[in-house]
Amino acid sequence: MKTRTPRERRQERTRHDILTAAIDIIAEEGADQLSLREIARRIDYSPAALYRHFDSKEAIVDAVCNEANRRLGDSLAIVPETLPPVEYLIELGMAYLRFADENPQHFHFIATWQIPMPPDVTREDIEQAAEDPDDPFSRLYRGIRRGIDAGKLHVRPGYGALEMAFSVWAMAHGMAVLQTQRLGRMPIDFPTANRQALADFIAGMGIV
Structure with missing residues (x-):
């Protein structure tokens, strides 16, 4: 089994934090209110940096749907x-x-x-x-x-x-x-x- 690097573990944690924030927003306010800016605010991340993990809001929604x-x-x-x-x-x-x-x-x-x-x-x-x-x-x-x-x-x-x-x-x-x-x-x-x-x-x- 391949050992993950520290960078890979950080990326996985960040993706998890992004999806957790997204599902929280959807549950609280509805999917229409989901925005990259609000996700970034909740996880103390810059909106632009989110694109390192997901290329769009739709990609985040797809990931939430899959989960x-x-x-x-x-x-x-x-x-x-x-x-x-x-x-x-x-x-x-x-x-x-x-x-x-x-x-x-x-x-x-x-x-x-x-x-x-x-x-x-x-x-x-x-x-x-x-x-x-x-x-x-x-x-x-x-x-x-x-x-x-x-x-x-x-x-x-x-x-x-x-x-x-x-x-x-x-x-x-x-x-x-x-x-x-x-x-x-x-x-x-x-x-x-x-x-x-x-x-x-x-x-x-x-x-x-």
Whole structure:
């Protein structure tokens, strides 16, 4: 394993400080308020010197996006895909909720940053993307497909695997948003309530 030089370690620390400041600003003020000047002010750095590490604000946002997706992917990857389909989907939803609770700033970024999707995306494109073993949505989509193939989930007119995956994601995401905001202060045993809500919702997709 190559030993990093002192300069490389300093560069890594500076990049980490830049991204930490960026995610703090996005969480506090929104992505539209992110600026190189404010990042530099927070880490006591000159705006011009930031260009030694990132060539633009967009590059910083991309790096934050990659880090947020990496953390989310790592959280979901803990759930074994060998679990029975329904149990897998419930545990995947619970993992998403834990990610939001343990990574509130990165979750806020995912919840608010508009990631562009091609206007002409097709179901075939999504089927191909589902082959990506690490993509968060693809994990959910594959789990839905397994549930359908096992006869645990039932396709209806206009409501197939893609619609089911969207619905489960929307439910888990909605609960996560509410629980990381003011409603998270309610006197509720959220892990128990979350698990039951996911189980009931997914069970409904199995009713013929």
